[in-house]
Amino acid sequence: MKQFSSFVKKEVYHIIRDRRTLFILLVMPIAQIIIFGFALTNEVKNSAIAVLDQSKDAASIELISQIDASDYFTVQKQLSSYKEIEAEFRKSKIKMVLVFPQRFSEDLRHFNKAQVQFITDASDPNVASTINSYAASIIRDYQNRMNDGLQLPYTIKMEYRMLYNPQLKGAYSFVPGVMSMVLMLICTMMTAITIVKEKEIGTMEVMLVSPVRPLKIIIAKAVPYLLLSVVNICSILLLSVFVLHVPINGSITLLLFESILFTLTSLALGLLISTATDSQQTAMFISLTGMFLPTIMLSGFMFPIENMPLPLQILSNIVPAKWYYIIVKSVMIKGVGFFVIWKETLVLAAMMMFLLILSIKKFKIRLV
Known part of the structure; x- marks a missing residue:
């Protein structure tokens, strides 16, 4: 038993003297658990998006504010025309463009229906599908709040367009x-x-x-x-x-x-x-x-x-x-x-x- 203890002490001294190995043994597991713990998640948060608001009425502005206030999206840019959309996506800075047509609020009030378009960068299909579902969920919540107590409910139709990878391969x-x-x-x-x-x-x-x-x-x-x-x-x-x-x-x-x-x-x-x-x-x-x-x-x-x-x-x-x-x-x-x-x-x-x-x-x- 004494000989065994001597060998154990020798190995302990060997590890302590080898500072590089000791650093790897102690620090690397901590670094890995932090990286894995924060990186391994299926959620997609803080996605940068742009908005093309051709209506600029109370309903579209309120809906944009609610999307921007969520943990999932950050509105980084306001676009003025469809011509700017492709250029923004090619910069790889934004993940989605939210398009509101003209007279968005008027269509809701007079015809009880309006349309919103999601143009998404589908080069990463999993992220594209996830952020589309997040945006759709926020719009459905907004629609449900508007329909509270109404006999003829409002309907916001969502149109999806996937750029670069329409088949989501x-x-x-x-x-x-x-x-x-x-x-x-x-x-x-x-x-x-x-x-x-x-x-x-x-x-x-x-x-x-x-x-x-x-x-x-x-x-x-x-x-x-x-x-x-x-x-x-x-x-x-x-x-x-x-x-x-x-x-x-x-x-x-x-x-x-x-x-x-x-x-x-x-x-x-x-x-x-x-x-x-x-x-x-x-x-x-x-x-x-x-x-x-x-x-x-x-x-x-x-x-x-x-x-x-x-x-x-x-x-x-x-x-x-x-x-x-x-x-x-x-x-x-x-x-x-x-x-x-x-x-x-x-x-x-x-x-x-x-x-x-x-x-x-x-x-x-x-x-x-």
Whole structure:
């Protein structure tokens, strides 16, 4: 029993001395439970919408106020014509446009019926269906309050129009999300163990004494996975078009360029993990637990980011997959050009440069 206690104490001391492992063991579960607890929800809240109110009467203004006052919608913009609707959706800022026709209040009073139109971004069909049901529920509540005590009830007819994905196919949001996850998994996890593997098998010493500069070594490590990722990108796009029947409405060249940019960002992240760790197990654990799971939770692929608390919304901005997911949906589904997604492209490019420079600097430190 004394020998057993000695071994237990030795293991405890070993864990305490290894601050990095201790941090992972204690902090990572807390971070994961917070992320999962707030992200895993089927509700869609704080959805940004625009309003085209051609009536501007008491009934339409009151109904817009009630929709804006709910927890599910935030009216961000008032439109003046139908021509502005498509441009707003292409910016990927709003989820729905609520259209009130002319004489909305007069139609209710004189004919006991009026019409409201929901124009929804259906590139994410689950979110589109959910926010449509929320808006319809608010309008039905308003209608019921108006009909209280009336012999001839008012009727508000709701017309639905789904943009970009009228059939509400799940593949339209599935394909961009899978592209983000596959590229992140292959590039980050596989490159994260490359330099560590050289350390463990003892070939790093040969590389250190070679005349090859650190930048060339890091690039040489990344090139094979870049080529493999290009093959994966092409295969995913071919399957999405010919098997899943998801169209590529935008420029294929732009889509490939953005995909390669995201691949380079993921490679730089993997190389940074590889230079900062001492074992393949640690590098793989950080890649899977520390990066892959937050990518699923905080990229907007599975759960809307606007549902999450403000700290998690801010944290999502440092997840490269979030920006890539926005780019792929915008180019592939909505058919936008570069001038619409230049901000997201700039963010990915800045992340790539920062991670690559940090990887080189970390590698140099280990050369000393």
